[in-house]
Amino acid sequence: MPFVKKTEFRQGLDVLSLSKDGVLKVAPLFENTDADLDVYLEEHNLPNEFDYFDPTKVEESRECGLHTQL
Numbered sequence: 001m002p003f004v005k006k007t008e009f010r011q012g013l014d015v016l017s018l019s020k021d022g023v024l025k026v027a028p029l030f031e032n033t034d035a036d037l038d039v040y041l042e043e044h045n046l047p048n049e050f051d052y053f054d055p056t057k058v059e060e061s062r063e064c065g066l067h068t069q070l
Helices: 034-043
Strands: 016-018 024-026
Antiparallel strands (some): 016 024
16 A cells, blocks of 8 residues: 555645645655655654545545645
8 A cells, every 4th residue: 555645636746836826835755755654654653544534635636735824
């Protein structure tokens, strides 16, 4: 089971991107592979939450995220 599922929309993104509202979005783990993230979780004794409820992501194909204006 992959750790990060990239939708068609995500495949067109980069580490830095601007939203349609002009908000700069930064994805610090964007370039990490599934293996990189598995190692990180192991090194920091973190759980891998494959099955969780994300209230910001109502539909399976919907992108999620929390954003703020600076």
